[in-house]
Amino acid sequence: MAARPDLRKTQDLFWSLITAPEGVRPGLEGLVRRGEAPSSILDEVFAGDERLSPADRLDIYANMYFFRLLDCLREDFPKVAAAVGDDRFHNLATDFLLRHPSGHPSLRELGRRLPRFVADHALGAAFPYLADLARLEWARADVFDAPDAAPLSRADLARLPEDRAGEARLELAPAFELLRFDYNVVRIWRDLEDGDPGPASARPREGNSASPDVDAEAGHHASCAHAAAPRGPRTSRPKMTAARVWRQRASIYHKSVDEEEARCLEMVRAGEPLGRICQSLAAGRSPARATERVGRLIQSWIEDGILAACTLPD
Amino acid sequence: MADATSVEAGGSTAGPARPPYLGHGVGLRRDHFERVLEGPTRIDWFEIISENFMVRGGRPLEVLAQVRARYPVVMHGVSLSIGSTDSLDEAYLDRLADLAQRVEPAWVSDHLCWTSVGGHQAHDLLPLPYTEEALRHVVSRVLHVQERLGRPIALENVSSYVGYRASSMPEWEFLSEVARRSGCGILLDINNIYVSARNHAFDPVRYLEGVPPGKVWQFHLAGHSDKGAYLLDTHDHPVCDPVWDLYAEAVRRFGAVSNLIEWDDKIPSFERLEAESEKARSIHQALLSGRTSLPGQESLSGQEPLPGGASFSGPSAEAV
Numbered sequence: 122m123a124a125r126p127d128l129r130k131t132q133d134l135f136w137s138l139i140t141a142p143e144g145v146r147p148g149l150e151g152l153v154r155r156g157e158a159p160s161s162i163l164d165e166v167f168a169g170d171e172r173l174s175p176a177d178r179l180d181i182y183a184n185m186y187f188f189r190l191l192d193c194l195r196e197d198f199p200k201v202a203a204a205v206g207d208d209r210f211h212n213l214a215t216d217f218l219l220r221h222p223s224g225h226p227s228l229r230e231l232g233r234r235l236p237r238f239v240a241d242h243a244l245g246a247a248f249p250y251l252a253d254l255a256r257l258e259w260a261r262a263d264v265f266d267a268p269d270a271a272p273l274s275r276a277d278l279a280r281l282p283e284d285r286a287g288e289a290r291l292e293l294a295p296a297f298e299l300l301r302f303d304y305n306v307v308r309i310w311r312d313l314e315d316g317d318p319g320p321a322s323a324r325p326r327e328g329n330s331a332s333p334d335v336d337a338e339a340g341h342h343a344s345c346a347h348a349a350a351p352r353g354p355r356t357s358r359p360k361m362t363a364a365r366v367w368r369q370r371a372s373i374y375h376k377s378v379d380e381e382e383a384r385c386l387e388m389v390r391a392g393e394p395l396g397r398i399c400q401s402l403a404a405g406r407s408p409a410r411a412t413e414r415v416g417r418l419i420q421s422w423i424e425d426g427i428l429a430a431c432t433l434p435d
Numbered sequence: 436m437a438d439a440t441s442v443e444a445g446g447s448t449a450g451p452a453r454p455p456y457l458g459h460g461v462g463l464r465r466d467h468f469e470r471v472l473e474g475p476t477r478i479d480w481f482e483i484i485s486e487n488f489m490v491r492g493g494r495p496l497e498v499l500a501q502v503r504a505r506y507p508v509v510m511h512g513v514s515l516s517i518g519s520t521d522s523l524d525e526a527y528l529d530r531l532a533d534l535a536q537r538v539e540p541a542w543v544s545d546h547l548c549w550t551s552v553g554g555h556q557a558h559d560l561l562p563l564p565y566t567e568e569a570l571r572h573v574v575s576r577v578l579h580v581q582e583r584l585g586r587p588i589a590l591e592n593v594s595s596y597v598g599y600r601a602s603s604m605p606e607w608e609f610l611s612e613v614a615r616r617s618g619c620g621i622l623l624d625i626n627n628i629y630v631s632a633r634n635h636a637f638d639p640v641r642y643l644e645g646v647p648p649g650k651v652w653q654f655h656l657a658g659h660s661d662k663g664a665y666l667l668d669t670h671d672h673p674v675c676d677p678v679w680d681l682y683a684e685a686v687r688r689f690g691a692v693s694n695l696i697e698w699d700d701k702i703p704s705f706e707r708l709e710a711e712s713e714k715a716r717s718i719h720q721a722l723l724s725g726r727t728s729l730p731g732q733e734s735l736s737g738q739e740p741l742p743g744g745a746s747f748s749g750p751s752a753e754a755v
Contacts, residue, residue: 136557168598
């Protein structure tokens with residue numbers, strides 16, 4: 122009998138067996154085939170009994186490994202899972218975990234690379250909007266636990282000297298993201314939400330829910346019943362869209378924004394002064410109308426709590 | 436509040452004092468955030484999963500600050516990977532230390548297991564072989580973690596489904612020896628003892644008898660699932676009768692040890708959880724009423740305020 126492996130080799134062996142996608146026994150066959158372990162390794166290293174062999178016992182860990190991570194991905198991407206259905210999502214998770222096993226101590230980070238992975242995956246070709254939908258869901262997850270910041274109030278803004286308002290720079294809250302999409306995934310997200318008979322659709326909308334495009338959820342980990350069959354559209358015409366995602370009090374919201382608002386938010390993000398933002402809206406408008414439009418935008422941003430500060434250069 | 440009790444160091448082994456007795460707690464879970472903040476509960480203290488609060492902001496931290504202002508809190512981690520042959524994750528330790536500074540927990544705990552290797556995370560509590568090699572390895576890492584955090588930690592026995600032929604000692608001996616050599620405490624999960632005892636065919640009472648009383652800081656109680664050929668630690672059921680019986684044995688042996696009910700899946704109403712905690716309290720009180728001295732303790736006194744704890748940043752009533 123060969124010498125027993127040391128602790129490192131034991132852990133490497135354990136890991137390779139419980140993460141083998143088809144189970145412990147096929148995983149062992151692969152190791153033996155590649156000359157990485159003798160066929161007797163299981164019985165040499167692990168203890169079994171008449172109830173459960175070493176392979177049976179390791180299979181318990183293999184199942185827990187995969188299903189725990191599958192559940193986590195489903196919680197972070199409930200609409201992606203609903204769109205493609207259980208079987209496809211299961212296969213997507215399998216492929217994803219093989220390519221990107223978790224490298225972070227927190228499960229919170231597990232899905233960070235899924236949106237990009239989806240874009241290059243066969244499922245992304247079958248459901249062309251899927252990568253955009255995954256990006257929207259991941260942005261909601263990121264905003265959920267982004268740093269806190271006191272929101273800018275109207276009173277804060279009113280303290281700006283009128284003659285210097287054009288120099289002022291707005292600062293976005295940390296719990297805010299602006300996304301651009303190739304598909305109208307805000308609409309697809311809403312359709313999936315509305316079609317869902319589970320608890321997510323029963324949740325009351327909060328905040329500025331008067332807007333038909335705003336969707337809120339109590340938290341990105343909130344449970345969402347998932348469908349066994351795909352419920353997302355198989356085809357969707359490309360359409361350049363943009364959305365903002367933010368947190369207000371404990372709730373996460375997202376909302377479609379038009380091209381003009383998206384450009385203004387990008388300018389805010391780039392640190393452009395208010396005067397420049399007004400100028401960008403001047404095309405086809407009188408100066409008064411441009412100022413009014415900026416005023417309305419800023420008012421809605423303040424109402425939604427997506428601004429954290431307004432500063433004047435020294 | 437609890438029958439808060441001043442507990443001094445004790446037991447036959449060296450190491451820091453046993454931390455203050457907190458009474459009967461439950462895990463703080465998202466489903467119960469609102470209920471816990473709403474008003475009084477029958478719960479003495481809460482345990483948090485450390486990793487769930489190692490975030491930059493948002494609702495979880497806000498709730499934690501409010502809960503901490505009202506209750507003692509213990510930090511319980513799942514990703515320290517104390518038995519891994521990978522280097523300790525210093526960035527993780529930094530985040531853990533930051534959270535501990537923010538929360539001022541009664542103590543910090545994790546599991547006697549490994550959860551990562553080769554830079555990959557299993558997000559599962561994988562068992563160690565109980566060998567002298569593993570013992571030396573774990574002890575050196577516990578010492579490093581304790582130095583980094585500036586406080587002793589407690590390690591919990593895990594449920595396991597496979598053993599190693601190389602093991603040269605039973606789990607309770609390995610756990611006790613880690614505690615003795617490193618000065619860490621023991622978080623004794625009574626359900627895990629029962630689950631592993633069934634899965635590996637050993638006597639769970641023998642496990643209790645093999646653990647030094649003065650080193651046990653905390654108990655865990657939880658439910659499991661019977662899969663026929665084995666038991667699975669699922670935390671989705673009430674505590675079963677044999678585990679309650681084993682808990683009673685543990686109370687007889689270890690005395691007034693802070694107890695916590697874990698319920699992480701198919702989470703019931705908060706009131707159901709409180710009822711489970713009350714059951715633990717009634718067993719504890721029935722067994723310990725009238726006793727003035729218990730193994731591992733020099734004194735028990737009635738309704739004293741929660742002490743600061745000699746070598747611990749004990750829980751205070753102050754806000755985080």
